[in-house]
Amino acid sequence: xxxxxxxxxxxxxxxxxxxxxxxxxxxxxxxxxxxxxxxxxxxxxxxxxxxxxxxxxxxxxxxxxxxxxxxxxxxxxxxxxxxxxxxxxxxxxxxxxxxxxxxxxxxxxxxxxxxxxxxxxxxxxxxxxxxxxxxxxxxxxxxxxxxxxxxxxxxxxxxxxxxxxxxxxxxxxxxxxxxxxxxxxxxxxxxxxxxxxxxxxxxxxxxxxxxxxxxxxxxxxxxxxxxxxxxxxxxxxxxxxxxxxxxxxxxxxxxxxxxxxxxxxxxxxxxxxxxxxxxxxxxxxxxxxxxxxxxxxxxxxxxx
Amino acid sequence: xxxxxxxxxxxxxxxxxxxxxxxxxxxxxxxxxxxxxxxxxxxxxxxxxxxxxxxxxxxxxxxxxxxxxxxxxxxxxxxxxxxxxxxxxxxxxxxxxxxxxxxxxxxxxxxxxxxxxxxxxxxxxxxxxxxxxxxxxxxxxxxxxxxxxxxxxxxxxxxxxxxxxxxxxxxxxxxxxxxxxxxxxxxxxxxxxxxxxxxxxxxxxxxxxxxxxxxxxxxxxxxxxxxxxxxxxxxxxxxxxxxxxxxxxxxxxxxxxxxxxxxxxxxxxxxxxxxxxxxxxxxxxxxxxxxxxxxxxxxxxxxxxxxxxxxxxxxxxxxxxxxxxxxxxxxxxxxxxxxxxxxxxxxxxxxxxxxxxxxxxxxxxxxxxxxxxxxxxxxxxxxxxxxxxxxxxxxxxxxxxxxxxxxxxxxx
Numbered sequence: 001x002x003x004x005x006x007x008x009x010x011x012x013x014x015x016x017x018x019x020x021x022x023x024x025x026x027x028x029x030x031x032x033x034x035x036x037x038x039x040x041x042x043x044x045x046x047x048x049x050x051x052x053x054x055x056x057x058x059x060x061x062x063x064x065x066x067x068x069x070x071x072x073x074x075x076x077x078x079x080x081x082x083x084x085x086x087x088x089x090x091x092x093x094x095x096x097x098x099x100x101x102x103x104x105x106x107x108x109x110x111x112x113x114x115x116x117x118x119x120x121x122x123x124x125x126x127x128x129x130x131x132x133x134x135x136x137x138x139x140x141x142x143x144x145x146x147x148x149x150x151x152x153x154x155x156x157x158x159x160x161x162x163x164x165x166x167x168x169x170x171x172x173x174x175x176x177x178x179x180x181x182x183x184x185x186x187x188x189x190x191x192x193x194x195x196x197x198x199x200x201x202x203x204x205x206x207x208x209x210x211x212x213x214x215x216x217x218x219x220x221x222x223x224x225x226x227x228x229x230x231x232x233x234x235x236x237x238x239x240x241x242x243x244x245x246x247x248x249x250x251x252x253x254x255x256x257x258x259x260x261x262x263x264x265x266x267x268x269x270x271x272x273x274x275x276x277x278x279x280x281x282x283x284x285x286x287x288x289x290x291x292x293x294x295x296x297x298x299x300x301x302x303x304x
Numbered sequence: 305x306x307x308x309x310x311x312x313x314x315x316x317x318x319x320x321x322x323x324x325x326x327x328x329x330x331x332x333x334x335x336x337x338x339x340x341x342x343x344x345x346x347x348x349x350x351x352x353x354x355x356x357x358x359x360x361x362x363x364x365x366x367x368x369x370x371x372x373x374x375x376x377x378x379x380x381x382x383x384x385x386x387x388x389x390x391x392x393x394x395x396x397x398x399x400x401x402x403x404x405x406x407x408x409x410x411x412x413x414x415x416x417x418x419x420x421x422x423x424x425x426x427x428x429x430x431x432x433x434x435x436x437x438x439x440x441x442x443x444x445x446x447x448x449x450x451x452x453x454x455x456x457x458x459x460x461x462x463x464x465x466x467x468x469x470x471x472x473x474x475x476x477x478x479x480x481x482x483x484x485x486x487x488x489x490x491x492x493x494x495x496x497x498x499x500x501x502x503x504x505x506x507x508x509x510x511x512x513x514x515x516x517x518x519x520x521x522x523x524x525x526x527x528x529x530x531x532x533x534x535x536x537x538x539x540x541x542x543x544x545x546x547x548x549x550x551x552x553x554x555x556x557x558x559x560x561x562x563x564x565x566x567x568x569x570x571x572x573x574x575x576x577x578x579x580x581x582x583x584x585x586x587x588x589x590x591x592x593x594x595x596x597x598x599x600x601x602x603x604x605x606x607x608x609x610x611x612x613x614x615x616x617x618x619x620x621x622x623x624x625x626x627x628x629x630x631x632x633x634x635x636x637x638x639x640x641x642x643x644x645x646x647x648x649x650x651x652x653x654x655x656x657x658x659x660x661x662x663x664x665x666x667x668x669x670x671x672x673x674x675x676x677x678x679x680x681x682x683x684x685x686x687x688x689x690x691x692x693x694x695x696x697x698x699x700x701x702x703x704x705x706x707x708x709x710x711x712x713x714x715x716x
Contacts, residue, residue, distance in 0.1 A: 053698065056544050057544070057697065058540065058543055058544060058696070058697070058698050059697075059698035060697060060698055060699055076697060077546060077548065080544055080545060080546045081546040083544065084544075085540065085541070085544040087540040087541070089537060090537050090538065090540060090541055091536055091537040091538060092536060092538050092541070093314070093532065093536050093538060094536060095317050096314075096317075103310075104310050104314075105541060105542070105545065107306050107307050107310055107547075108307070108542060108545035108546070108547040108552070109545050109546050109547070110546050110547060113306075149541075152541060156546070
């Protein structure tokens with residue numbers, strides 16, 4: 001009974017693979033995602049969107065098992081009733097007004113009129129679109145549309161929220177606002193945030209998984225990922241003329257030009273053979289690059 | 305019901321829907337309301353003694369048809385120019401030597417004259433005689449039965465590639481025209497007044513006109529609605545909702561049918577009011593337009609909409625429009641404008657306010673036809689729901705003909 005209740009709050013993914021013809025988009029993925037904000041980090045084409053669409057029942061898996069809050073993924077209608085999905089690229093009928101769009105999607109979620117009105121009012125307030133509710137979708141800015149997107153995903157009060165690259169293309173202020181919004185809603189549900197922007201994960205997630213070529217490279221707490229990179233991050237000041245040699249010999253994660261010299265930040269198992277190199281505290285970006293480096297996804301010098 | 309209402313509202317905002325309404329209204333106003341229901345034309349319906357002309361009646365009498373058809377064929381043969389309508393469009397045919405010889409044989413057999421005698425007729429025409437008014441007496445009936453004559457006409461039509469006036473089914477319409485007598489015209493009017501109570505006859509003509517466009521235009525609105533989710537990049541938001549695929553598709557189907565029927569019903573009501581005002585309300589059948597619009601035009605809209613949705617979901621909107629156009633064109637071009645209702649012909653025609661008995665005599669074919677196309681539309685809608693569900697779950701992404709063709713080209 002206790003185990004059943006535990007499963008009710010989790011997404012459990014067991015040995016899931018997905019093929020597009022011959023191409024393996026997901027390769028034996030095992031993951032358990034609990035309540036709160038969970039980050040899915042990886043390069044473009046790593047398989048993040050495929051995994052999210054599979055959880056949202058928009059793609060069939062080729063093999064393996066997935067259960068969402070105790071419900072097997074095969075029960076698409078039940079999964080859809082408890083899942084909110086915000087795709088990477090979306091819009092809404094351009095000639096519809098903001099509140100009409102939410103009302104239409106509320107009908108598709110089987111909500112009655114009173115509940116639709118209540119939830120629409122509440123969510124438009126939450127995403128700061130109350131004043132724009134009578135605007136047509138075509139009149140919204142990119143940031144406003146994203147906020148409307150999150151409102152529609154939360155409309156039926158889902159247990160699980162899946163958001164795919166929600167901050168791509170937003171200005172810094174909108175991005176911070178959006179991350180805070182996700183943080184708020186993650187208090188009472190599972191939120192899966194897919195991104196290739198490391199800063200989004202750092203600012204909002206306690207746990208994450210790193211995907212590369214359809215495989216999970218790392219899965220755990222953000223703090224542990226950073227800890228693993230401890231002692232592997234170095235910085236040095238080099239003559240700018242020798243920068244190409246440094247970049248080809250080491251995995252450089254950052255560069256700051258200082259006149260004729262450049263301060264470089266390097267990920268390396270051991271102290272690099274550069275005069276004046278000193279150890280640095282790793283940040284999540286370093287840790288992510290180190291994870292790719294350690295798993296041979298990038299070679300010494302930054303190539304794949 | 306809520307989803308159905310929302311879909312109706314969505315359609316009402318579509319530009320394509322309003323274009324559809326405008327075309328329907330313009331067509332029916334120009335062809336039916338403005339032409340058939342013109343006041344002076346309605347007045348002419350009740351014939352009076354002493355008129356010069358009571359219109360034309362078409363007879364199946366071989367005595368009238370055979371000489372007229374033979375005369376027309378000989379004339380065309382002598383100038384070697386034939387007008388045919390193989391796909392509804394005019395096509396001028398000039399025969400080559402071998403075919404000309406075959407046609408010469410046919411002319412000789414039906415007229416009983418040899419080529420030289422036929423040439424004399426041409427010379428006589430060139431000397432100023434009017435071939436139609438100075439029609440020679442071929443005395444066909446003493447040599448040929450009507451069946452034999454029709455066989456020669458079939459052969460002639462075949463030499464011309466089909467679609468000519470000499471095709472047996474065209475003979476009465478093309479060569480059987482005779483002036484109506486007062487009695488005939490009066491009997492027709494009485495039938496319209498008593499049996500059809502005016503509005504039934506006009507309602508059939510209204511449906512004849514309406515059916516021509518309703519068997520094509522709905523596909524544009526259906527394709528636009530079915531592709532709107534993708535065009536506005538909203539489809540994933542809809543796919544991930546709880547509602548079943550069948551509820552989405554069937555609500556859209558019902559909304560489309562309702563909205564497409566609306567302008568037709570408005571025009572039907574307008575027509576009814578005009579006729580009722582002319583003949584007085586007590587003399588007309590007040591439900592005729594409603595009745596015919598539903599039993600005649602609703603199945604057309606259901607079938608065209610269902611087929612449009614299915615092909616759009618399976619292939620694309622452009623493919624649906626193309627397929628519907630081919631179906632419509634083939635059906636319109638092969639259906640006589642009155643007198644014959646085929647069981648499986650999509651377009652039903654009866655382009656006259658009269659000939660009630662001819663229409664009623666085919667009521668069985670009409671009923672089966674309309675039920676068949678209602679079923680076709682409903683089955684298409686259900687299949688659309690099935691295909692939509694496959695798409696929604698990522699199990700089917702539609703077939704893009706353009707991609708297939710490109711792949712085929714690159715392979716070859």
